[in-house]
Amino acid sequence: MTKSADIPSGGHPAPDPAGPGQESVWDYPRPPVVQPSDELVEVWFGGQLVARTGTPLRLLETSHPPTYYLPRSCFADGVLRPVSGSTVCEWKGRTDYFDVVARGQVAERAAWHYPRPVAGYESLVGHVAVMPGSMDGCVVDGERVRPQAGGFYGGWITDRVVGPFKGGPGSRFW
Incomplete structure (x- = not known):
């Protein structure tokens, strides 16, 4: 766990080193970008496969x-x-929600x-x-995903990406 003493004056901890085939979330842009992917993605809920695709999009944002x-x-x-109700993302616009039922x-x-969505996010x-933390499991190319901490953001953590990741305690203002 990162302690406040480990955080430089720039406001966030130093990025973890990325190894071969890995990406650092600190190299992702802000505002975020949408990137097509050919990874095989599966979502499991209620003991069943509820979604499967080889053409997902990845939204990449700093931290x-x-x-x-x-x-x-x-x-x-x-x-x-x-379901009723919506929120607004500063980058992408109005978000509408679904319950997942299985x-x-x-x-x-x-x-x-x-x-x-607003211009630039039409894809x-x-x-x-x-x-991912609300599902039985999410899988990317055979690897089970770990959910982004905090319960607010919807990031999917795999061995392909390194942090530290926003969402946990002390990361609110990164």
């Missing part, structure tokens, strides 16, 4: 592990239940999408992200 956006069409029928289990507001239309 955050990637958030994966999957084509809405890859979700099993009835899994995404729209085999009698419900993960409330555990998925979201941008029906009309997110028709794609849905899920909170």
Whole structure:
């Protein structure tokens, strides 16, 4: 765990060193970018596979592990239940939410999408992200994802990315 004494005056801890084949989240841009991917992504909930795609989008933002956006069409029928209420992202615009429902289990507001994102994020239309910590499991190219800490952000941590990652205690102002 990073202690405040370990944080330089720039406001965030020093980036962890990236090894071969790894990315540092501190090399990601701000504002974030959307990047197509050919990774195989699976989402499991209620003891079943609820989504699977080989064409996800990765949203990359400084200090955050990637958030994966999957084509809405890859979700099993009835899994995404729209709910009322929305929030606004300073970069992407208004976010609408879904409950994820499978085999009698419900993960409330555990998925979201941008029906009309702001300019520059149009590729997110028709794609849905899920909170990996609310699912039974999320898998990228055979590796089980670890959720971004804090329960607010939807980043997917794999061995491919190094931090430290925003979301945990003491990272609010990174």
